[in-house]
Amino acid sequence: MQPTFLTATVLTLLPGLALSDTYEVRMLNRGESGSMVYEPDFLALQPGDIVRFIATHPSHNASSIPEIWPEDAPQVKGQINEEIEVTFETPGFYGIKCSPHYTMGMVMLVQVGDGDPGKLVVPTSLPDMVQDRMAYIVESDHEY
Numbered sequence: 001m002q003p004t005f006l007t008a009t010v011l012t013l014l015p016g017l018a019l020s021d022t023y024e025v026r027m028l029n030r031g032e033s034g035s036m037v038y039e040p041d042f043l044a045l046q047p048g049d050i051v052r053f054i055a056t057h058p059s060h061n062a063s064s065i066p067e068i069w070p071e072d073a074p075q076v077k078g079q080i081n082e083e084i085e086v087t088f089e090t091p092g093f094y095g096i097k098c099s100p101h102y103t104m105g106m107v108m109l110v111q112v113g114d115g116d117p118g119k120l121v122v123p124t125s126l127p128d129m130v131q132d133r134m135a136y137i138v139e140s141d142h143e144y
């Protein structure tokens with residue numbers, strides 16, 4: 001019996017260790033829900049899932065909103081026009097913003113693990129259009 005083979009077999013059989021999924025989010029000048037949007041603008045993930053931010057239209061990026069981010073999760077900061085892949089490990093809510101269009105409300109929400117997005121508390125210190133967009137996201141009855 002080779003120990004390494006045995007270990008690999010046992011890990012494969014354990015629940016919760018399924019291969020991670022990769023999701024694509026497009027960064028758009030205009031989408032179904034308006035101008036300067038991420039599509040989709042909400043994702044519910046399992047820990048270990050990956051999001052690939054696609055620069056479909058120019059002049060956008062994907063960056064952390066520090067006020068909506070798990071304390072112990074590493075923050076992300078994509079450059080303008082940069083396509084990045086982010087692996088989400090820590091359960092919680094993650095706000096993503098486009099730096100140049102943040103005050104225009106170009107944000108999205110990522111939920112990792114179980115939770116109710118309707119209970120997300122958006123700090124009132126954030127720009128008005130960001131609060132509006134987050135409220136729209138959590139109240140929308142999207143098909144995900």
Ligand SMILES: [Cu+2]
Nearest residue numbers: 060098101106
């Ligand atoms: Cu943008």
